[in-house]
Amino acid sequence: MSAPALFPRHIAVLILALLACAFAGNHIAARIAFDHDTGLLLAILCRSGVTLLVLIGLVLWQGETLRFSAQTWRWQIVLGLLIATQSFCIYSAVARIPVALALLVVNVAPILLALLTWALGGAAPTRRAALLMGLILFGLVFALDVPHRLSNPGSSEPQWLEGVAFGFTAAVVFAVALWITDNKLARLRGTVRSMLTMVVVFVAASVAGISGVLPGGVDLPATSTGWTALASLVVLYGLGFSLLFICMTRLDMARNAPVMNIEPVASLLFGWLILDQLLSSSQVIGGLIVVSGIVLLALKRNPPSTPTSPSQKAEPNACKPSDA
Template identity: 75%
Template sequence: MPAATPFPRHIAALILATLACSFAGNHIAARIAFDHDTGLLLAMLCRSGVTLLALAALVLWRGESLRMRHQTWAWQLMLGLLIAVQSFCIYSAVARIPVALALLVVNLAPILLALLTWALGGPRPTRRAAWLMGLILLGLMFVLDLPRQLSGPADIDRRWIEGVLFGLIGAAAFACALWITGNRLSGMPGAVRSMLTMLVVFAASALAGAGGLLPGGMNLPSATAGWIALGCLVLLYGVAFSALFILVTRLDIARNAPVMNIEPVAGLLFGWLILDQLLNGLQMFGGLLVVSGIVLLAYKRQA
């Protein structure tokens, strides 16, 4: 089969930016759904289930094989569980703190991945990469408004602490998932790997819900707005995730992937327009540092 012709770079960048906005919109919809009593596990179950169906249809259409070695299945199971943890953590963060703030914290994953790769025998981060990581951490300090939080006389809000911690755990889980993908499952077709990952997420969400591990985790929305938001988060995530794998061979991901880092920027804009969530000037400056550092770090890796 001949290789697919890549889109012109400006078209590929526009598509990736649209997908990033769709992922951001999924988290905005999730916050609305949670504000109307939707269970977190229910949201994960619906999102992963619909995406699983779309990816299964894609795998069947392409006629891709599911035959793998026993060891590969073990790594695939671990990948799925890590993505389940990441999904749970980012939704937990979104339910507690502004969406843009949660997404910026989770975007620490590239730094954690670089450090994890180094710790497991990979290349040591270059001096420039270390400076960019420092820039990202400095920006995150401003995003979290740490100077004011630590100097203020009042106690730090408990939900704020929980949201930030969930974001950090989600970033760590995603970094581990990226390492497994790149170092243990890179030979698998992307659609098959993603389909099996969604299958594990779906099964883990169903088992956790059936076992009552999270009180209220399977609650139905209490209002029409909650149902609409639940439908929107499923649609936005499912379409974006599936489209990414359908079009991946034409998007020249190696060159254009940094465009996806506009997701927290889109989260900030949507959070302001839809949820009336607005970061202060110093936090927005920190967000600019974080996004800029991540984009420069990604371009450096490709060089």
């Protein structure tokens, strides 16, 4: 069977930009849901549950097999637990600091992946890659308003510090998950890997909710606005994820994947329009530096067959590197 024809590039770029906006909208909706007393674990359960149903349908439609070695199963379970942790950390960050800042912190995962790969015996970053990593970190310093907070020691409230810590933890965990995907599970079909990852995410969130380890983790929304936001995050993530997989073979991801890195920019715009989350001019400039550096870093490497933005693909890890 011949491969499906690729979309014209302008169509592929438009679709990827819309998908990035859908993933950004998912995090905006999550913040609204959390502000109306929705439990964090409930949001993860709803999102992962709906996505899991979509993935099961795709795997059945493609006639994939689930016969793997014991070692593959072990790595797959580890991957699922890492993505479950990342999902929790991303939503925890979104609940504490502006959505755009949370996603910018999470998007340092490519830097951490490069350093992890080097530490474990892989190729060292090139000079160009190292310079771009430095540029990204430089931009992140201004995006997080670090100079202002250092000059005003009392301005860094605990919630801000917690949000940044959760975002950075999500980036670290996601980098490890990407390394496992690249080095231990690369032979698995993307839909199968994503489905099994989502199973582990759903089970882990269910166990955490039943055990009561996170008080209020499965609380229902207290208002109709909270219910609407919860439904919106599920629809936006599920729709974005499904379209990504359905259209992936026609999107020329090796060429167009960096478009997905506009997600933090979209979240910045949505956060301003919907949540009234305003950033200073220096923070906006820092954020644009971070996104530009990530895009240039992605363009330099031989991109895999999926987007490299950690936040939106955050759970399934379907492709390489993916959080979708």
